[in-house]
Amino acid sequence: MEIELISRETIKPSSPTPSHLKIYPLSFIDNILMRNYVPLLYFYKPNKDSDQNVKISQLRKSLSQLLSKYYPFAGRLKDKITVECNDQGVPFLVTNVKNKLSEVLQNPIEKLLNPLFPDELQWKEMDWSETLIAIQINCFACGGMAISVCMSHKIGDGSTLFNFMNDWSIINENLPKEKEGEKGLLELPFHFLDGGASMFPQRDLPIFQELVLKRENNVVCKRFVFQPSMIKSLKKMATSSSVHSPTRVQVVTAWIYKCTVSITGLNFKTSLFSMAVDFRKRMVPPLSEKCVGNIFWFSSMFADKKEMELKDLVCKIKEGLSECCDVYPKIFGGKKNDNLLKISECLKQVTESYSENGNLISFSSWCRFPMYEADFGWGKPIWVTTSACYVRNGIILMDTRDGDGIEAVVNMEENDMTKFEHEVKLLQYASLNPTNV
Structure with missing residues (x-):
């Protein structure tokens, strides 16, 4: 499969995280979970009504909006039990795939799927200073698209990741089109809800060793x-x-x-x-x-x-x-x-x-x-x-x-x-x- 990296940038939250939310304590379940990146890959059929460049521009804006609500995701681990919500942002990669989407769907093997993920992060163990989440937008020659996301298991489970993607799609679909010279304002249809230590506080519990995802060569x-x-x-x-x-x-x-x-x-x-x-x-x-x-x-x-x-x-x-x-x-x-x-x-x-x-x-x-709800x-x-x-x-x-x-x-x-x-x-x-x- 021929794939070319077109751009790489860091998307930061549209609004800075308030000072009283700068420290996000993890839960006692988060604290024992592995740091490996959980990967998801969404495939979308060609849509003749919109240009891929327009789609990517919209995705940048809506992701920025989303990160102002999922503010820990744009931060970094401060220590073993805390996220510092410092708005450093998340990697956002865009690629051109010279093959047609149908070629991948007809033969969905690892060799064709793996390049569609950002920086080969899928199930890789995250270093303590690395990004908590990364995204790659893959544009196929036929007009189809594949959006991949890798999220550290340390900050969320499968349900968290599906909600993140669905909320991103809601914002993107409802993002106002900007008129010349003015920016659109968006009223978000949801609020960021409780998580981490607000659910299961660490309190005086001992800090146990993390579970390890043992990836084996054979x-x-x-x-x-x-x-x-x-x-x-x-x-x-x-x-x-x-x-x-x-x-x-x-x-x-x-x-x-x-x-x-x-x-x-x-x-x-x-x-x-x-x-x-x-x-x-x-x-x-x-x-x-x-x-x-x-x-x-x-x-x-x-x-x-x-x-x-x-x-x-x-x-x-x-x-x-x-x-x-x-x-x-x-x-x-x-x-x-x-x-x-x-x-x-x-x-x-x-x-x-x-x-x-x-x-x-x-x-x-x-x-x-809700795996199949993400309509952007x-x-x-x-x-x-x-x-x-x-x-x-x-x-x-x-x-x-x-x-x-x-x-x-x-x-x-x-x-x-x-x-x-x-x-x-x-x-x-x-x-x-x-x-x-």
Whole structure:
């Protein structure tokens, strides 16, 4: 793929951050999270009604407006638990891609996707002094566009990143067109909501070592897509007296987990299953879905049998989720100091178990997040994806564009992936890297 960097600049907030907001304390969950950049890539079909240069100009202005609300994102880490909101800004790169958008969508392989991200930051560990977020606008020869963003996990989770992109699109779509000699003023349709330590304050908790995203050279990544009809078949197979109506995510997670354990030669008693669980709706009282930061925890388990059927795995996964949602929101949401010991135990347990367990199989589901809502004024994206993270047995689940299927981005050791991508049972229900045209 032929791609040329046209410009690189730093976009700063349109309004300076007030002095009383210059220091943004991170939460006790933020503080143990890795600094790796979470990548997202949005593809937009050609729009003949507007010029790409006009679009880029608008994107600069609207991003500047957005950063005045997401003001920590334009800052830098001051220390391990604090962001200094110094308005240094974020990198904004623009490229020309001499290929057509359809060439990438027809063959969505890493070799074609990776150059579309800024500075190869996808899943890279952020240095302490580096930018917290970076953006690249890719303009295809056909008039199509791909917008990529990389955000440090230290300041937010998947929900935070999708909200950031959706809010950017709202501002961009509603940005007044400037008349000659005067600047348009914009009334933002939303307000920056609470996040960081306002949700989960550090208080007198010990500062534990960060989780580490172990990127390994012998790990490869493949994308598997479960169509709605195949998910329906899996649901039928997974239905039992214990689980009458298994969800899409439950059955796809259980099926991938089962196939992974099988082809890697592990067993369910020794493989640590983990899934990230968003707590915004599960806190008491519920938090706004616009809350910024890492507002999730891990549902982890060892199964009690070496071998398990799909319906038993779904039941076990559901039990773990219910327990996670019943226990941790109460612990984390407590305002009294008597919860500090319990919180400290939770933080210690996670940091130790994730760094020491070599048989970890981890899932992160972005399903039901508003992935396909970012309309910058030229239509909603035709495909939203992420990139390989090269973490052994790390799986990310995302909605397909219709909202009914699931795309699974699977990272495995090369030898295991060779078996996995030829696993007959898996391929009965999933397609390997289908086109997105």
